Amino acid sequence: MSDVPFEACEPPYYAVVFTTVRTQEQNGYPETNARMEELVQDVPGYLGMDHAQNPGGLGITVAYFRDADALTQWRTNAEHRAAQNRGRAEWYQNYTLHVAKVERSHTFKRS
Amino acid sequence: MSDVPFEACEPPYYAVVFTTVRTQEQNGYPETNARMEELVQDVPGYLGMDHAQNPGGLGITVAYFRDADALTQWRTNAEHRAAQNRGRAEWYQNYTLHVAKVERSHTFKRS
Numbered sequence: 001m002s003d004v005p006f007e008a009c010e011p012p013y014y015a016v017v018f019t020t021v022r023t024q025e026q027n028g029y030p031e032t033n034a035r036m037e038e039l040v041q042d043v044p045g046y047l048g049m050d051h052a053q054n055p056g057g058l059g060i061t062v063a064y065f066r067d068a069d070a071l072t073q074w075r076t077n078a079e080h081r082a083a084q085n086r087g088r089a090e091w092y093q094n095y096t097l098h099v100a101k102v103e104r105s106h107t108f109k110r111s
Numbered sequence: 112m113s114d115v116p117f118e119a120c121e122p123p124y125y126a127v128v129f130t131t132v133r134t135q136e137q138n139g140y141p142e143t144n145a146r147m148e149e150l151v152q153d154v155p156g157y158l159g160m161d162h163a164q165n166p167g168g169l170g171i172t173v174a175y176f177r178d179a180d181a182l183t184q185w186r187t188n189a190e191h192r193a194a195q196n197r198g199r200a201e202w203y204q205n206y207t208l209h210v211a212k213v214e215r216s217h218t219f220k221r222s
Contacts (some may be wrong), residue, residue, distance in 0.1 A: 058162075060163040
């Protein structure tokens, strides 16, 4: 994840929207989160990711993938599955995941 | 927009992902943003919205709509169009908009 937001690319591609509210128990979260950001880059068809976090509140992560195969590969990755389980057990008060196929997109940049 | 994140509902529906980096010129932005949050609620088929903001950095807004008609109505709203134009002229350093049809979703809540 970089400071430059993920830019529009040729549809179709997938956007996975993950909105989270975390618990007070964040032991191990930063390390696991960093590891997941590293691991997802090995998934063929992974395109990029953006994250924004309200201090002490809602976080939104959006990850972009080229196709359904890439989604499946990431969803079923064993290390990712273990992280998901620990997230439900410890780190997340609640979360929602929306898996969506991008039909159109565009980027504006100030010249 | 409330403190409770938008929850999964029955697909299909649309997620509009809007990632932004703002300029130093934010005169009028808070008022216009508040007005847009109010105005969008009049669009038939508007479902909800989440927003997260890294202090001084990236912001992500995700708005949810029932169908393509709702998207069109919001995109072409005259007051919204005027706000978009002012955003490009003054408030946004860059932004990307992804319009995506949600195929599946789920919500986890700690019991």
